[in-house]
Amino acid sequence: xxxxxxxxxxxxxxxxxxxGSTKPxxxxxxxxxLSEAQMKIRSYQTRVFDISDEEKSLHAxxxxxxxxxxxxxxxxxxxxxxxxxxxAGKGYVAFVEATVxxxxxxxxxxxxxxxxxxxxxxxxxxxxxxxFFATLQKSLFSI
Amino acid sequence: MKSLIxxxxxxxxxxxxxxxxxxxxFQLDASxxxxxxxQSRIVEASKEQELLSASAAVLQDLGFQIxxxxxxxxxxxxxxxxxxxxxxxxIKRFFVFVLGVFAxxxxxxxxxxxxxxxxxxxxxxEGNSTSRFNVRIVFHRxxxxxxxxxxxxxxxxxxxxxxxxxxxxxxxxxFARLSKSVFLEIHQI
Numbered sequence: 001x002x003x004x005x006x007x008x009x010x011x012x013x014x015x016x017x018x019x020g021s022t023k024p025x026x027x028x029x030x031x032x033x034l035s036e037a038q039m040k041i042r043s044y045q046t047r048v049f050d051i052s053d054e055e056k057s058l059h060a061x062x063x064x065x066x067x068x069x070x071x072x073x074x075x076x077x078x079x080x081x082x083x084x085x086x087x088a089g090k091g092y093v094a095f096v097e098a099t100v101x102x103x104x105x106x107x108x109x110x111x112x113x114x115x116x117x118x119x120x121x122x123x124x125x126x127x128x129x130x131x132f133f134a135t136l137q138k139s140l141f142s143i
Numbered sequence: 144m145k146s147l148i149x150x151x152x153x154x155x156x157x158x159x160x161x162x163x164x165x166x167x168x169f170q171l172d173a174s175x176x177x178x179x180x181x182q183s184r185i186v187e188a189s190k191e192q193e194l195l196s197a198s199a200a201v202l203q204d205l206g207f208q209i210x211x212x213x214x215x216x217x218x219x220x221x222x223x224x225x226x227x228x229x230x231x232x233x234i235k236r237f238f239v240f241v242l243g244v245f246a247x248x249x250x251x252x253x254x255x256x257x258x259x260x261x262x263x264x265x266x267x268x269e270g271n272s273t274s275r276f277n278v279r280i281v282f283h284r285x286x287x288x289x290x291x292x293x294x295x296x297x298x299x300x301x302x303x304x305x306x307x308x309x310x311x312x313x314x315x316x317x318f319a320r321l322s323k324s325v326f327l328e329i330h331q332i
Contacts, residue, residue, distance in 0.1 A: 055215075058216065059216075059267040062216070062218075062265050062267075063265075063267070063277075063279075066179075066182075066265065066279055066281065067171060067175050067179055068168070068169055068170075068171065068175070069175070069178070069307070071261075071263050071281060071283060072218065072220075072263050072265060073220075074211075074213075075213050075215075075216035075218050075265075076213075076216075077213065077215035077216050078215075086168075087305050087306075087307075088163050088167070088168055089162060089163035093162060093163075094162055094163055094168075096165075096168045116165075116168070116169075118165050118168070123165050123168075125165055125166065127166050128165050128166055128168060128169055129169070131166060131168075131169040131170045132169035135169060135170070135171055138171075143267070143270075
């Protein structure tokens with residue numbers, strides 16, 4: 001008997017075992033619930049500014065992102081969403097994507113939330129967002 | 144084996160590229176203000192809509208295709224496709240080929256074949272003014288490389304690189320055209 005044939009047969013037998021006996025894994029119960037870590041991430045991704053004009057805040061966000069070298073990809077004024085991306089580093093090795101959402105909070109304030117991806121992985125370092133909001137603050141002041 | 148060495152060396156060098164720290168992504172640096180000055184101008188126009196359509200017309204004059212425009216946000220995104228072939232690269236490719244013949248490893252270095260130049264324009268009123276607008280445009284380009292060979296190893300085509308364009312002449316040209324265009328639009332000559 002051919003050795004190759006035996007190997008192929010063996011693979012088929014193994015495959016049959018794997019599909020027949022295993023059940024799909026159960027999704028974890030907390031899959032869609034907010035974990036403490038997520039709440040923490042949300043808190044440092046969000047900041048409230050004392051500005052009442054939504055359009056002006058949106059312009060400030062766009063201006064801040066452009067100052068930081070981002071290329072603005074999408075702006076949705078009614079929803080207050082700005083999406084931007086940039087290549088960073090020597091030889092542009094890093095790809096950074098950012099989404100900023102502006103929405104009114106009460107009559108006189110705006111809640112601005114930013115989240116960023118670095119080479120498709122979410123950035124979870126609070127320092128990064130602090131830097132962004134510092135730049136945004138300057139932009140809001142000058143606009 | 145000989146032909147593998149340059150490929151391995153390239154891979155080794157690529158792994159040495161230092162990734163920037165995420166903190167730096169959202170931090171203004173010394174060049175931010177310089178680029179802002181280069182890319183933005185204050186333009187006087189009676190209506191934002193007029194200025195936006197004038198900007199679109201200038202981009203069209205420069206050979207761009209408008210990809211997206213958001214009037215509420217005063218934004219236009221446009222692209223143009225061009226050949227990226229350069230004499231310098233072709234000459235380098237030739238010399239590397241000749242050197243390769245002496246070393247008995249025929250090497251064809253990939254050269255840039257095609258480029259897409261993109262422009263993103265954003266404008267908003269300056270302060271509370273209704274006739275003065277801050278117009279900012281950013282040009283950048285994406286380059287596609289052709290294929291190449293190193294001995295028996297082929298280097299696949301389509302390798303992409305992206306770069307921002309900071310040549311002051313390009314920005315100056317755009318704004319010079321825009322100022323003329325705005326003048327024409329306003330005065331309806």
